[in-house]
Amino acid sequence: MQRIGVFLSSKDNLPDSYIQAAQEVGEWIGRTGRTLVYGGAKKGLMEILARSVKFSGGRVMGVVPQILTDRNLVSDTLDITIPTVDLNDRKAVMVRESDLLIALPGGIGTLDEVFTVMAANTIGIHRKPVILYNVDGCWDTITAAIRDLCDKKLVSESQKELWTVIKCTAELEHFIQAQNGR
Template identity: 45%
Template sequence: MRVGIFCSANNQIDAVYFEKTAELGRWLAQNGHEVVFGGCNLGLMECVARAAVEAGGHTVGVVPGIIEEHGRTSAFVSELVMCKDLNERKALMLGRSDVFVALPGGVGTLDEVFTVVASYTIGYHRKRVVLYNVNGFWNSLIALLKDMDGKGVIRGDWRAYIGVADNLEELQQQMMISTNQ
């Protein structure tokens, strides 16, 4: 599988997020899956790429010019794909990934998740996003989705295009569901 990773580029976050991200990166590499990520050398982006490469895996870093200009491109990019901006990065990652995993992240991660989800709901693709709910990180978003669903403003069942996994085993199962659609 080609697994798109959405996540934080912040180093000042809980250590457990780094532990679970490294575990995921190693597992992806050891099982022959490709990591497609934002190509930055900060936070969980760097962590997942480092873990994957050190475990013998292949990474694709989709890097906007501004990231490269600031010297923030990860040294753990096996294949570099340059792009002009964040919109192009999202489009390239969508085209190069079979499934997406959202690790803990901020507004950029939310933007990426909902770009994929919105395009799924109107029929552009059938690729799911799995929220890796490390230590309940995504609980607030899940509650919001349930609330919105209850109010009738979400098209279809959001669980068809957004999976939730609380641990690596559940994440593996959700990724398989995603690629078997």
């Protein structure tokens, strides 16, 4: 698993714990010689993550929707730029280019990305692992809602295997080692 897709917030002024998690994941990607695949923005956690990857020796692939280019919001850290028409196109390219996908703290856009990947997994379009990096419980409400849908038989029990919740990069490393051993 060499290409790590990451969904996360482009917001500024977020809690220090979110910033630290983005830095740690970025450092891990870079230190292990992997490539980051992300949305290409130079704002918020997205830029922090990309800079951490670069500083740690990794490569950065930005999947950039036209609106970011139009607004001059494309990060200057990119080694590879893949232009896309819109956000839907960006999601499809990110999934195609990534071996696994991590969701760090994020808002509506991140939720959309996570659920799009899970839905595609559900119907067999791909089997890309989705990791919810649960900083300060940011994913607790979402995972509880999905468990509730399972309890109500709206989501099958087997679909709970479509995502993994982790709290640190050590758990991320363990998950990847387990996946590679399959």
